[in-house]
Amino acid sequence: MSLTSYFMEATYLVASILFILSLKMMSHPDTARRGMFLAEGGMFAAIVGTLIGAHIVTWTWIIAGLAVGSIIGAWMAVTVPMTAMPQRTALSHAFGALAAALVGVGEFLVNIAELGPVKRGALGFEIMLGALTTTGSLIAAAKLQGIIQGKPIQFRGQNLLNLSIAVVMAGCFFYFWFDPSATFVFYTMLGVAFVFGVLLVIPIGSADMPVVMSLLNSYAGLAAAATGFVLGNNVLIIAGTLDGFSGFILSVLMCKAMNRSITNVLFGGFGSAVGEATSNAGGIMREISLDDAAMQLAFANRVIFVPGYGLATAQAQHAVRELAELLEERGVGVKYAIHPVAGRMPGHMNVLLAEANVPYSALYEMEQINPEFSSTDVAVVIGANDVVNPDARDNPKSLIAGMPILEVDRAKSVIVLKRGQGRGFSGLENPLFFKSCTAMLYGDAKSSLSHLAQAVQHV
Amino acid sequence: MNPAVLIASVYVFALAAFLGYQVISRVPPLLHTPLMSATNAISGISLIGSLVLAGAKGYPLPAHILGFVAVTTATVNVVGGFGITDRMLKMFRKKTDQKAAATKAVPQ
Numbered sequence: 247m248s249l250t251s252y253f254m255e256a257t258y259l260v261a262s263i264l265f266i267l268s269l270k271m272m273s274h275p276d277t278a279r280r281g282m283f284l285a286e287g288g289m290f291a292a293i294v295g296t297l298i299g300a301h302i303v304t305w306t307w308i309i310a311g312l313a314v315g316s317i318i319g320a321w322m323a324v325t326v327p328m329t330a331m332p333q334r335t336a337l338s339h340a341f342g343a344l345a346a347a348l349v350g351v352g353e354f355l356v357n358i359a360e361l362g363p364v365k366r367g368a369l370g371f372e373i374m375l376g377a378l379t380t381t382g383s384l385i386a387a388a389k390l391q392g393i394i395q396g397k398p399i400q401f402r403g404q405n406l407l408n409l410s411i412a413v414v415m416a417g418c419f420f421y422f423w424f425d426p427s428a429t430f431v432f433y434t435m436l437g438v439a440f441v442f443g444v445l446l447v448i449p450i451g452s453a454d455m456p457v458v459m460s461l462l463n464s465y466a467g468l469a470a471a472a473t474g475f476v477l478g479n480n481v482l483i484i485a486g487t488l489d490g491f492s493g494f495i496l497s498v499l500m501c502k503a504m505n506r507s508i509t510n511v512l513f514g515g516f517g518s519a520v521g522e523a524t525s526n527a528g529g530i531m532r533e534i535s536l537d538d539a540a541m542q543l544a545f546a547n548r549v550i551f552v553p554g555y556g557l558a559t560a561q562a563q564h565a566v567r568e569l570a571e572l573l574e575e576r577g578v579g580v581k582y583a584i585h586p587v588a589g590r591m592p593g594h595m596n597v598l599l600a601e602a603n604v605p606y607s608a609l610y611e612m613e614q615i616n617p618e619f620s621s622t623d624v625a626v627v628i629g630a631n632d633v634v635n636p637d638a639r640d641n642p643k644s645l646i647a648g649m650p651i652l653e654v655d656r657a658k659s660v661i662v663l664k665r666g667q668g669r670g671f672s673g674l675e676n677p678l679f680f681k682s683c684t685a686m687l688y689g690d691a692k693s694s695l696s697h698l699a700q701a702v703q704h705v
Numbered sequence: 706m707n708p709a710v711l712i713a714s715v716y717v718f719a720l721a722a723f724l725g726y727q728v729i730s731r732v733p734p735l736l737h738t739p740l741m742s743a744t745n746a747i748s749g750i751s752l753i754g755s756l757v758l759a760g761a762k763g764y765p766l767p768a769h770i771l772g773f774v775a776v777t778t779a780t781v782n783v784v785g786g787f788g789i790t791d792r793m794l795k796m797f798r799k800k801t802d803q804k805a806a807a808t809k810a811v812p813q
Contacts, residue, residue: 258753265747266724272740273731275797282794285747286787296753300761307759307773315780322781323788331738331789338745338786341778345751348775352758352768364711463741470748471721475714477754483714484721489748491725492740499734586734593737600796607799611734 254299257291258481264288265485269492275606292481328601329558332455332590333390339462340383346469347376351436353476358426361476366426368475370419373432374439375469381443383462389452390590396452404449405513411442450512453555453632455590456500457511464493496592503586503612505638505648531667534685536694539661540701543569546623548579550615552652553595554588556629556665556691563602565695566628570604572702582608583615583625583652585633616653625657627678629664629691635676645674660684663691739793746786752779 264284271281302308326334350372353361361369388394418435422428450458467489474482501508543549551566570580582604588595596609610618619625627634636655637644654660655678662679664686678684687694732740752775758764759772 261750265750266728268743268747269725269728269732269740272736272743273728273733275736275794276799278736278739278797279791279794282743282787282790285743289747289750289752289783289787292750292753293756296756300753300757302756302760303762304760304764304769307769308756308776311755311759311773311776312780315777316784318777319781319784319786320788322785323792326789328793331742331793334785334789335738335741335745338742338782341782342745342748342751345749345755345775345779345782348771348778349751349754349758352764352771352775355768355771356758356764459741463745467744467748470751471718473751473754475718477757478710478714479754480714480717482750482754483717485747485750487718487721488725488729489744491722492729492744495726495729496737496741584734591738592741593734593739596735597738597793597796600793600798603796603798605800606735606797609735 248299250299252299254295257295257299258479261288261292261295262481262484264291265488269488328563328598329561330391331597332459332594333387335591336383336387336390336459336462339459339466340380340387342466343376343379343383343462343469345376346372346466346473347380347436349473350376350476354432361426363423365476365478366423368472370422370435372469372472372476373436374415374419375465375472377436377439378443378446379462379465379469381440382447382458383443383466385444385447386455386458386462389447390455394448398451399448404445408442408445408513411438411445414438415442446512452590453587454504454511456587456592456594457497457504457508459591460493460496460500461508461512462493464490464497467491467493500587500592503650505646505650529680531679531686532682532684534661534687536687536697536701539685539687540698541705542624542659542661543573543578543626543698544576544702544705546573546578548581548618548622548624549573550581550583550619550622550625550654550657552583552585552625552627552630552634552654553599554585554628554630554633555590555594556663558589558594558598558629560629560691562628562692562695563598563604565692565699567599567602567604569695569699569702570608572699576702580608581610581615581618583612583654584609585612585630585652588630588633612650612652619653619656622657623659625654625660627654627660627662627664628695631676632674634678635674636678637674637676640677654678655681655683658683662686663694664688665690735797736794739790739797742786742790742793746783746790749779749782749786752776752783755779 268281268285271277415438421431471486584595634654638646638649638651755775759776
């Protein structure tokens with residue numbers, strides 16, 4: 247090994263250590279940002295190490311790629327609004343997975359004769375995971391952006407079709423594994439994996455996106471780890487595995503927060519069951535005027551805001567913070583209750599509220615805040631539905647039975663900000679809306695909140 | 706693959722998985738979005754594989770072109786991912802005087 251190769255390996259070791267440290271520092275908001283600087287340093291070291299130690303002879307493509315990528319990346323980093331964070335993250339899963347798949351194809355073009363059975367196996371996984379994550383993430387991003395409909399797209403024999411495609415893909419994998427000279431089989435595997443990614447994500451509804459995002463996160467990481475096996479590169483294995491496991495842990499947490507299995511999320515087509523009113527909810531929804539709602543809030547002792555995806559679509563995060571500050575000036579205690587699957591990706595609501603300058607000490611997780619609802623005067627539900635549906639707790643026949651909820655119905659009174667009388671994404675009736683302590687305030691969440699703020703000032 | 710190298714790789718994988726589980730289960734839900742964005746940026750380390758493909762000795766032109774695309778997408782993830790993660794983490798703050806400054810502007 248030459249001196250430059252040793253240098254390169256040293257930078258990889260440093261990068262691995264810095265990546266692990268940075269994730270450790272992610273355990274607290276005070277240290278998280280410094281941790282990321284360490285990870286950036288590690289990444290920079292590894293890149294410089296590679297450029298010096300990897301016998302680079304052709305610089306044109308490298309410089310062009312780094313330049314184009316940096317420009318697009320920097321442009322995204324500066325311009326993407328916080329409300330579009332789920333789409334942006336889905337796109338980045340696609341980019342990461344595509345890079346892994348392409349490196350795999352390159353390795354096939356150049357080195358296939360030298361790859362032993364283990365590396366061939368890893369290469370197969372890299373290609374399959376990389377390709378299906380690329381198209382799957384693109385579909386997820388398109389759904390989140392509203393380019394294709396958020397409702398599950400289902401048809402007869404869908405699961406059978408998916409199964410057959412999975413079988414074809416696995417068949418290609420084994421054929422290639424035994425006969426690495428089978429170029430056609432290799433590219434068929436790549437193509438089938440691209441198609442499979444599309445088919446896997448189209449039947450999944452938008453409300454299940456937190457799980458899908460986490461899974462795609464996991465696949466993208468594992469594709470990078472497989473690349474590490476193929477190239478015999480430890481820093482790739484480490485970084486890819488960290489990413490893969492992070493995604494896996496998040497998917498498990500998200501599934502728990504919905505009381506559903508991963509299989510059910512992936513193949514259940516949840517959200518298509520329209521009109522299946524197993525709920526015994528009924529009666530009249532009581533509407534409340536802005537002035538009355540403002541009065542209730544202004545004279546309350548404790549108020550809890552419960553944001554959902556509606557807060558993001560209405561971009562109402564600043565409006566809710568302004569209202570909360572006015573209430574706090576009057577001596578009202580204000581907290582925010584965050585359900586783990588509120589929004590479209592893990593932690594979505596926290597980021598939006600942080601953007602609006604809400605201190606994180608005011609954001610409470612479900613387990614912390616649930617005991618406090620009974621001593622709360624007003625719970626304000628902003629564009630959330632299923633995560634506050636008491637049927638999940640009380641009605642064992644409900645489609646979402648057993649899903650842990652924010653128990654807003656225990657509050658003395660509830661104000662629900664909602665666009666209209668329609669049902670939530672899952673198509674379920676929400677008995678909360680019919681309770682006598684609940685009042686509905688219809689309209690766009692952002693304008694309702696800012697009107698409430700004005701009204702509170704005049705109380 | 707040389708069996709010793711393979712075994713070493715499996716060790717690295719298993720230890721990284723174990724460590725990843727330990728470290729990441731300590732990240733609070735508050736930071737789950739930045740976490741996802743950060744791990745994404747970190748797995749952009751596949752950039753180093755792409756760099757080799759795009760420019761190393763003895764690779765044919767098609768490999769260089771694939772490498773170029775891979776370098777581009779991986780760089781987007783690294784630059785964009787770290788940039789956005791930092792932008793998000795900057796916003797997370799405890800009760801600060803900035804809040805007081807913001808409320809002062811509200812007329813009584």
